[in-house]
Amino acid sequence: KIYHNYFFDEPAFNTHDGGYVPLEVADAPEKPLAIPALLKPDKETDTDIWYTVTAQTGETPILPGKKTKTWGYNASILGQTIVYPVGKHIHVALENHLSELTTFHWHGLIVSGPYVDGGCHAPVYPGETKHIDFTLNQPAATTWLHAHPCPSTAEQVWHGLATMVLVTDDHINNLPLPHHYGVDDIPLVLQDRRFHEDNQLDYRADYDPDGVQGPTALINGTVNPFFDVTTQKVRFRILDGANRREWRLHFSDNLKFAQVAGDSSLLPEPVYMDHLMLTCAERAEIVVDFSGYHEGQIVTLFSDDVPIVEFRIHQFAPDKTTLPEHLLAIKKPEVDPKTPIRKIVMSGMDESVMMDNKKFSMQRIDATQPIGESQYWDITNANSKESGMVHPFHVHGTEFLVISRNGHEPYPNEHGFKDTVGVNPGETVRVLVRFDLPGVYMYHCHIIEHEDGGMMAQIQTYDPNKPKPTYKLMDMDTL
Ligand code: C2O
Ligand code: CU
Ligand code: CU
Structure with a gap:
């Protein structure tokens, strides 16, 4: 079976809001797609691994002419890709070389909140280095790191503070999926920006309380990128890293592909489709088979009808491997029928966005x-x-299962673990949530300006057999 639609409620999507900015093709030459380097560990043993992650400023050549002032992790924009093997004791030094406070939020990692998780209660001040350590016990997944200081998450991400974090385990490493990073295993961070005079970003000028957008697609920090395809099959790890924009993806010729993973895990089995929509912070891993093309041909990836990446086909060796029919066994945890159902309401638009009729309070x-x-x-x-x-x-510190949408089956590509789910206007999505670690975790809309604007709340999880600890919670004013 091949699915041909975006699943999302298209009429609702098409209304957008008044300030919607459509994508346009930038008047700039094509450039090779930037592939972020893999971050080298400072040290590694059989049991432990050490990294240093530095938030820094830089200048990035994005458009012809002046370089753009940008921020990144161990890079001038976005960041180096971090690999975290499940089961190893991971030590990370967090260095802030910016001139303002930031936090390092591990979006999609099951780590304790609110400090290791890196939400707004875990500031790292300019010039400071903080140390965290944790061991992951979760399925392999494409997750990410982004800044999360309240209320300037959106602005810091807009400057470039977002990078991929690949959680790996033996199960995924042994599956017949493309694994050669940068060759047939390719990250695609989808963002959009507006470039002002001298090619600079101007967040304040572009500010919209329903989410800042720009007309230019920026893929891994590259405008008008092309990628040289040298293998028959390529796995793309796609992240919607935009502040506000949904991406409605399809290839030229409506080339079909297999989605093999969502936000937080593999899917139970590959889902074949030729259209895919991602909302902010969602991830999808897809495997594309280019066997129908030959050297010299071009396959284009579009969002709606705007080309965003060009794939130039080169000669490749035939690849007869097939995708496994079963990727991951997912067992749905039992819910005690006596447990009340938690009701959560996201409401409002613009400055009036709220979570459960309240604005966020730290x-x-x-x-x-x-x-x-x-x-x-x-x-x-x-x-x-x-x-x-x-x-x-989105919820921090957990991965959930999508159970239903307005009482109906979730979309076919939503049967893996997720940490972010798009909720259509007028819709109620039921998810099954379990926390394994005690702490304080935020949950919010991932249109980042909605989050900064207060469509956010926090939950304390606790061990019922122990006294509840108290956490030091920051206050916006004390920043
Ligand atoms: Cu992507 Cu509160 O985070
Ligand atoms: Cu998060
Ligand atoms: Cu929102």
Whole structure:
């Protein structure tokens, strides 16, 4: 079976909001797609691995003419790609070389909140280095690191503070999937920007409380990129790293592909499709088979009808491998029927966005949940179908299963673990959430300006057999 639609409620998507900025092809030459380097560990033993991650400023040649002032992790823009093997004791030094406070949020990692998780309660001040350590116990996945200081997450991400973090395990390493990073295993960070005079970003000038957008697609920090395809099959790890934009992806010739993973794990089995929509912070790993093309041909990836990456086909060796029919066994945890269903409402637009009728407050705990207990969360988008937006709902410190959309089956590519789910206007999405680690975790809309604008709350998870610890929670004013 091949799916031919984006699944999302298209009429709702098409309304956008008043300030929607369509993509346009930039008047700039084509350039090779930037492939972020893999971050080298400082040291590695059989059991432990050490990294240093530095938030820094830099200048990046993006358009002809002046370089653009950008921020990145161990790089001038975005960052080097970090690899975290499951089971190893991971030590990370977090260095802030910026002139303002930042935080290092591990979006998609099951690590304890609120400090290791790197949300707004874990500031690293300019010139400071902080040390965290953790061991991952979660399926292999494409996750990411981004800044998360409240309320300037959106602006710091806009400057470039976002990079991929690949969680690996033996199971995925042994599957017949393309694994050669930079050759047939390619990260694609999808963002959009507006370039002002002298090719500079100007976040304030572009500010929109419903999410900052620009007309120019920026893929791994590259405008008008092309990639040289030298293998028959290529795996793309796609991240919607935009502040606001959904991507509606399809290839030329409606080339079909297999989605093999979502946000937080492999899918149970490959899902064959020729259209894919991602909302902010969602990830998809797809495997594309270029066997129908030969040297010299070009395959284009579009978002709607705007080309965003060109794939130049070179000679490749025939590849007869087939994708496994089963990728990952996912067992749905039992929910005690006596456990109440948590109701969550995302409402409003512009400055009036709220979570459960409240604006975010850093010092307020909005909910509690014992660790180890599975709960249904019903997440409602209260916007109207006529003028609302799709709000991508994200929870820190866990990965959930999507159970239903307005009582119906979730989309076919939503059967793996996820940490972000797009909720259509007027829709209620039921997810099954379990936390394994005690802590304080944020949950919010991942249109980053909505998050900064208060469509966010926090939950304290606790071990029911122990006294509840108290956490030092930051206050916006003390920043
Ligand atoms: Cu991508 Cu609160 O995070
Ligand atoms: Cu997160
Ligand atoms: Cu939103």
